[in-house]
Amino acid sequence: MSEPHVPRKLQTTALTQQVMRAYYAGCREAKERGRKVAWSTVIMPTEILVAADVEVLFPENHSATCGTRGLGPALSELAEAAGLSQETCSYVRCDLGVRKGGQSPWGGLPDPDIVFCATASCSTVTKWFEELQRHFGCELAVVDMPYNFAGRITPHAEDYIIAQLEESIRRVERLTGKAFDHDRFREVMELSRQAQLYWRKCLELGAARPSPMTTTDILVNMGPIVCLRGTQAAVDVYKSLYAELSERVAAGYAAAGRERYRLFWDNIPFWFALGSIVRRLGEHGAAIVGATYLYHWVRDVDPADPLRTMAREYSTKVTMNQSVSAKIDKLCDLLALYAADGLIVHSNRSCKPDALGALDLQREVERRLGLPVLVVEGDHTDSRAVSDAVLQTRLEAYLEALEQRKYGGLVAAR
Amino acid sequence: MSEPFTAAEADPTRAATALDALVAACTQAVERPHEALAAWKHAHPGAPAVGFFPTSVPTELIRACGALPFGLWGGPIAVSQANAHVQQFTCSIVRSATEYALGGACDALDAVLFPPICDSVKLVASIWQRNFASRFLVEMVTLPERLDSTASAGYLAAELRRVAQALAERLGAAGHEAALPGAIVEGNRVRAALAAFDALRARSPTRLPYAAAAAVVRASVLLDPARYLALLGAALHECETQPPAPAPRGAGRIPVVVTGLACQLPHPQFLALFDEAGLAVVADDLLLGLRGAAVAPGGDPYDALARAFVAGPPLATRHHGGSARHEFVLQQCSERRARGIVFLVPKFCEPEWFDLRYLRDAAAARGIAHLALDFDEDASGFGAALTRLEAFAETLA
Numbered sequence: 001m002s003e004p005h006v007p008r009k010l011q012t013t014a015l016t017q018q019v020m021r022a023y024y025a026g027c028r029e030a031k032e033r034g035r036k037v038a039w040s041t042v043i044m045p046t047e048i049l050v051a052a053d054v055e056v057l058f059p060e061n062h063s064a065t066c067g068t069r070g071l072g073p074a075l076s077e078l079a080e081a082a083g084l085s086q087e088t089c090s091y092v093r094c095d096l097g098v099r100k101g102g103q104s105p106w107g108g109l110p111d112p113d114i115v116f117c118a119t120a121s122c123s124t125v126t127k128w129f130e131e132l133q134r135h136f137g138c139e140l141a142v143v144d145m146p147y148n149f150a151g152r153i154t155p156h157a158e159d160y161i162i163a164q165l166e167e168s169i170r171r172v173e174r175l176t177g178k179a180f181d182h183d184r185f186r187e188v189m190e191l192s193r194q195a196q197l198y199w200r201k202c203l204e205l206g207a208a209r210p211s212p213m214t215t216t217d218i219l220v221n222m223g224p225i226v227c228l229r230g231t232q233a234a235v236d237v238y239k240s241l242y243a244e245l246s247e248r249v250a251a252g253y254a255a256a257g258r259e260r261y262r263l264f265w266d267n268i269p270f271w272f273a274l275g276s277i278v279r280r281l282g283e284h285g286a287a288i289v290g291a292t293y294l295y296h297w298v299r300d301v302d303p304a305d306p307l308r309t310m311a312r313e314y315s316t317k318v319t320m321n322q323s324v325s326a327k328i329d330k331l332c333d334l335l336a337l338y339a340a341d342g343l344i345v346h347s348n349r350s351c352k353p354d355a356l357g358a359l360d361l362q363r364e365v366e367r368r369l370g371l372p373v374l375v376v377e378g379d380h381t382d383s384r385a386v387s388d389a390v391l392q393t394r395l396e397a398y399l400e401a402l403e404q405r406k407y408g409g410l411v412a413a414r
Numbered sequence: 415m416s417e418p419f420t421a422a423e424a425d426p427t428r429a430a431t432a433l434d435a436l437v438a439a440c441t442q443a444v445e446r447p448h449e450a451l452a453a454w455k456h457a458h459p460g461a462p463a464v465g466f467f468p469t470s471v472p473t474e475l476i477r478a479c480g481a482l483p484f485g486l487w488g489g490p491i492a493v494s495q496a497n498a499h500v501q502q503f504t505c506s507i508v509r510s511a512t513e514y515a516l517g518g519a520c521d522a523l524d525a526v527l528f529p530p531i532c533d534s535v536k537l538v539a540s541i542w543q544r545n546f547a548s549r550f551l552v553e554m555v556t557l558p559e560r561l562d563s564t565a566s567a568g569y570l571a572a573e574l575r576r577v578a579q580a581l582a583e584r585l586g587a588a589g590h591e592a593a594l595p596g597a598i599v600e601g602n603r604v605r606a607a608l609a610a611f612d613a614l615r616a617r618s619p620t621r622l623p624y625a626a627a628a629a630v631v632r633a634s635v636l637l638d639p640a641r642y643l644a645l646l647g648a649a650l651h652e653c654e655t656q657p658p659a660p661a662p663r664g665a666g667r668i669p670v671v672v673t674g675l676a677c678q679l680p681h682p683q684f685l686a687l688f689d690e691a692g693l694a695v696v697a698d699d700l701l702l703g704l705r706g707a708a709v710a711p712g713g714d715p716y717d718a719l720a721r722a723f724v725a726g727p728p729l730a731t732r733h734h735g736g737s738a739r740h741e742f743v744l745q746q747c748s749e750r751r752a753r754g755i756v757f758l759v760p761k762f763c764e765p766e767w768f769d770l771r772y773l774r775d776a777a778a779a780r781g782i783a784h785l786a787l788d789f790d791e792d793a794s795g796f797g798a799a800l801t802r803l804e805a806f807a808e809t810l811a
Contacts, residue, residue, distance in 0.1 A: 083774060085759075085767040087503075119559050123533050126559060126733050127768035134737075134772060142560050142733050146569075147530045149539065149554035156572030160558070163565035324540040349503045352764075356537035359499055360544055377501070 005257025012241040019233045020223045030055040039112040043121040045310045050230035051185040052172045063094035067271030067381030075102040089350040090382035092128045120145040120314045120321040122353045148322045153315040161311035188230035189303035198238030199225045200298045205245040207338040210254030211289040212245045225297040260285030267346035267354045268380040290338045324357030347377040374398040432648035437626045440633035448519045462524040462585045469677040470529040470703035472719045475578045477597035479587035485635030505762040506790035507678045508538040525551035531731040551584045561724045562735030570720035594715040602708045607646045619694035625685040671747045672698040674758040680789040691803035696750040730765040740776040753810045754783040761790045
């Protein structure tokens with residue numbers, strides 16, 4: 001047996017961690033400095049808030065972090081004891097569990113002055129943020145982004161989203177007591193455009209053979225694109241990451257070591273089991289080289305016409321808000337770009353918009369590309385929904401199928 | 415346990431009263447909806463029929479095309495083929511409706527319209543689009559999720575116009591725009607009749623078993639509107655002019671409000687448990703999205719439909735702003751002098767599970783007794799539900 005491969009850490013990760021620490025510290029101190037705090041969904045034009053000098057926190061991000069620390073079940077149980085069904089999204093249950101006194105790696109989030117949500121990710125967030133509004137007694141701004149059933153945005157849907165973004169701006173003006181600075185907004189949008197551009201370029205470098213980054217590499221560096229779009233700090237992180245990954249590609253560095261199989265991941269990770277899944281796959285020479293989840297923060301906004309381009313981009317680029325057929329087309333393009341040998345789909349009980357359609361997707365990807373697809377049921381933070389033994393068995397059976405498909409033999413020894 | 419009305423017992427041609435005839439026709443349609451559809455198609459050769467997922471598609475768009483609006487529901491069917499498309503952690507209505515469709519039960523339809531009422535229905539619409547587009551048109555009436563924006567009604571009016579155009583093109587209904595005002599008048603008549611029926615139930619809650627009353631509401635989106643109006647109109651007239659018959663066996667006595675049924679209905683035997691437990695349902699939210707106030711006549715008909723929807727009764731699946739839903743339920747409870755609220759929550763219905771938590775708190779704050787039960791469309795395992803309903807009735811007695 002060969003020595004296990006130990007990937008080199010990306011130097012940019014230290015910068016990302018520094019930026020994120022400063023961000024969280026800034027949020028904690030915001031109220032002392034007289035700044036307003038908003039809670040927002042992660043799929044939301046938060047650049048409006050950044051331009052208005054409002055600190056933005058993301059309960060989904062907080063819940064995902066709770067998940068990575070294995071806190072999902074305990075927090076969920078607290079939420080369920082408080083009357084929230086186990087059939088609701090476990091991100092919401094983690095958030096409520098923390099508000100009911102459960103453990104948080106961040107010590108909870110500072111109370112919001114306003115909560116913002118957009119429906120592009122799901123309708124669950126509307127119910128969640130209605131509950132937050134009731135809990136905190138604060139204002140709620142919902143931006144309804146109609147489901148893109150037909151694969152194109154209608155003119156009336158575009159106008160509807162723009163009208164609501166304008167309403168959101170007026171709410172922010174009421175919150176801050178200041179007129180919205182549209183020049184500053186355009187600057188923020190330009191920074192957001194640059195951050196998303198470099199984020200996309202980094203993701204696409206992941207398609208190189210061998211891939212210069214592991215799944216863990218990219219996930220630990222995604223904080224700024226989620227939380228800090230519209231800031232110089234996010235641009236700096238992704239320019240640095242792009243330069244570093246480019247060097248790795250030029251040097252032919254294989255971040256995962258052997259790439260006997262290149263796999264693509266669909267849906268949110270099992271946050272509590274991410275490390276063990278990557279390790280188990282790695283023991284068989286299988287590397288996850290890309291994920292649709294990471295592309296949720298790839299949008300091409302035009303600072304000269306920010307509201308209209310955001311309306312279009314959120315309607316046409318967020319896979320959870322698109323038809324199953326559109327998602328399949330996008331996924332097939334990505335599988336080709338990444339030269340993937342297979343696809344693992346997380347049939348996530350807590351994210352129906354991303355999970356429903358997985359069975360049609362499985363058949364269609366196998367038909368179009370001849371790639372084996374594993375659909376595995378689970379949950380992004382509530383590990384009670386996942387049997388580790390079943391997961392292990394499914395992964396091993398899948399690797400055997402991959403081996404036979406690609407090499408015509410038995411699965412590679414560890 | 416008391417028996418629910420069954421189609422076998424209730425032959426509309428042998429009914430002694432207009433109310434019996436109404437219940438018989440509605441029960442038949444609810445128990446065997448696809449036979450009702452086939453009978454309508456047989457009686458209207460060449461006329462189109464358009465299915466839609468309850469509860470919020472304005473049926474006037476369908477009527478303006480000269481088509482029968484046919485409310486698609488699931489039912490107590492063993493799901494097998496649909497397991498290849500829809501995971502088990504979704505509600506039974508989308509799974510069983512998909513099972514029926516895969517079995518060809520919807521092939522007599524010319525189109526199916528979906529409202530994006532929740533994440534599951536959005537995605538299942540998309541799955542139907544992939545799998546059934548060669549059999550019938552699959553289209554979405556992309557309702558606004560927000561009803562509290564000044565832009566919501568304008569957006570919806572434009573969306574209704576788009577869907578009407580797509581439907582008319584598919585059905586070859588050139589005169590749909592001219593027919594729309596007439597369809598709105600007919601829709602208003604159905605809404606008014608349903609409101610009168612609702613008021614009758616409030617006044618005389620033991621006049622019908624709960625399953626029969628629910629079948630009458632549900633059949634409003636299954637039967638030909640003209641026939642439905644004739645049956646319901648005659649029954650209402652009869653009830654206004656004749657004293658109520660003795661309460662049927664098992665009919666309840668303690669008035670309660672039921673909420674959680676906006677788009678899904680339990681098996682009739684489950685509804686019969688209310689009567690068995692001694693409860694009388696004086697209000698519920700079954701098909702609430704289609705039971706709003708009259709659509710204003712005149713002006714742009716799409717605008718009028720959109721404004722009526724935006725101003726309609728509160729649904730778990732729409733954002734109304736503020737506390738519209740719980741105020742509505744508590745107001746129903748107060749106006750109908752109900753002694754308690756039963757929350758019937760469909761399994762895997764995330765919007766209802768979210769609302770349940772604060773509805774319970776709101777009821778408790780007013781000192782209103784309440785009970786929460788979950789259900790799906792399965793036709794088994796009612797014993798525990800009956801025990802809980804009976805225990806609840808005892809606390810209210």
